[in-house]
Amino acid sequence: MDDRETPLLDELEEGDWPSFVAELKRAAEKSAMSADLLRQIERSYADNTGHWKRGGIVGVRGYGGGVVGRYSAMPEEFPGVKEFHTLRVNEPAGFYYTTEKLRELCDVWDKYGSGLLNLHGSTGDIILLGTTTENLQPCFDALGEIGFDLGGSGSAMRTLSCCVGQSRCEHACIDTMDVTHDLTMNFQMEIHRPAFPYKFKIKVSGCPNDCAAASARSDLAIIGVWRDAIEIDQQGVAEYVDEGFDLFNRVIRRCPTWALDWDAEEKRLKLTSEDCVHCMHCINEMPKALRVGQERGAAVLIGGKAPVVKGAMIGWVLVPFMRLEPPYQELKDLIVQVTEFWAEHGKNRERLAELIDRLGMPAFLEGIGVEPCPQMVDAPRSNPYLFWREEEVKHA
C-alpha cells in the first residue's frame, strides 16, 4: 500500500458532515508535519490505539504553562510528528476577531507550526496544533508581535471565556467582555505560572441562559442576573396573545415556580416577582414583551466541573447578587479568597468542588469569610444543605 493512502480515515469523510480528515489532507499538501500526522492517525485506527506519548514538559521563557508537550511514540516511522506540541493562545473576549488578525495568526502558524488550528478549545483558547520544541520560543515571540498571548494550562487559572454579552445580546445584565478582559489582565500571574492544586476555570455569562456554560464548566461562574422584577410590556404581551401565541401552555404552565398568571379580562400578565427564580424561560419565549429587570449585577457560583475524578458537578450559588462595575474589586477579592483557601487546603489534583465536598460547605464558607444565606441551596427552594452548629442555634 502506498503510505499516503488512508483507507480507514477515508471512511470518516463519508456522510453529510464536514470531516477533520478532509482538512488534514489539505494541510498535508502543504506541510510534512501534517502529512505525518495523517499517517500516524491512520496507523492508530489500524492498530486501534493512540500513538502519542503521555506528558511532556516544554515551554517558553517566563511562563509555566500555555504549551502542552506532545511526542509521537513512533518517531522513526513518523518523523514529522516526533515533536508535536500544542500552543494554547488566549482568545479575545467574546471571540471577536478581524479577518486581518486571523490572517496574521495563520501566517505565524504556517511559518512555525503545522498550520492546523482549532477554534476553540473548551476553555476558549485558540488551539495551535503541532510544533517542534525548537520553534516554541520564536513562535511565541511572533505571536506577541501581533498582539496574542498564551493561555493557561496545567494547575493554573485557565484562560477565561465569556458569552458575547452586551455586544450582541439584549439579555445581558453585565458587560461580560469587560469583566473577562479585566480579570484576565488582573490574574496574569495565576494564568501563566501554575501554582494551584489543579486547574481553575472562570467563565462569564451575561444572563442565566448561560451560553458560556459557566455553571457546568467552570470552578467559578459569574452569571449576570437582575434583582428587581422582570420588565413587562403589557401591550407587547397582548400582541403575542392576539397573534395566537399559546401563552398558557408555553409560558405560564412552564414557569418552574408558577410566578406568572394571565388575567384574560384585563389582558394583563401578572408576575409575583418574589417567586421568580430567574430561569429566563418566559423572557426567551416572549423577547418582544419581556425584558430582564433594571437592577443588574451577577450571581457567583462555585464548584462546577466536567467529570474527571468525582463525576460532573454543577455550580452552587456562592453570592446571589453582586454589583459588577469596574474595577470589579469585590469580585477580585472573592476570587483571591476562594483560590487562597483552596491552594492552602486542597490536595494535589483536587478540584475546588471536590475540596468543598471533602471539608463541607460550612468549613469552606468560614474559610473564605462568607456568611451562609438561603440562596445557597442544592436545588431551588427544596434542599438547604447547611447545618448550623449547636451553639449557633437560638432556642426560644
Place this chain on the structure above:
Amino acid sequence: MSYVDVNGKQIEVDEDGFICDPDLWNEEIVRCFARLEGVDELTDDHWKVIHYLRGYYRQFGIAPMIRKLCKETGFNLQRIYELFPSGPAKGACKLAGLPKPTGCV
C-alpha cells in the same frame, strides 16, 4: 533517548531533557543544564532551591507542590521565575536532577 554531553560524559535524558537516572546527578550536570534552561549564573539562591527540591525528592519520591516550594525556600513565585526563567517544573526540577514531574510543580 537522547544524550547530553557533560564535560565529555554522555548523560542520558528524556525528550524534554530531564535526567533519566536521578542517581547520576552531580554539580557538573547542574551547570550544564543551567545553560540549557537560560540560567546564566548559579547563585546561592539557585542552590537553595535545587537542594530543597533534591531533599524533598529523596524523602518522598516526588516533587513538592509549588506552594510548598515557595514557603520552604522563602522565595515567592515571581522570584522562582527570576531564578529559573523556564519555571519551577521545567527549570528548577530539571536542574535538581529530578525525573520529569507529573503534574505537581
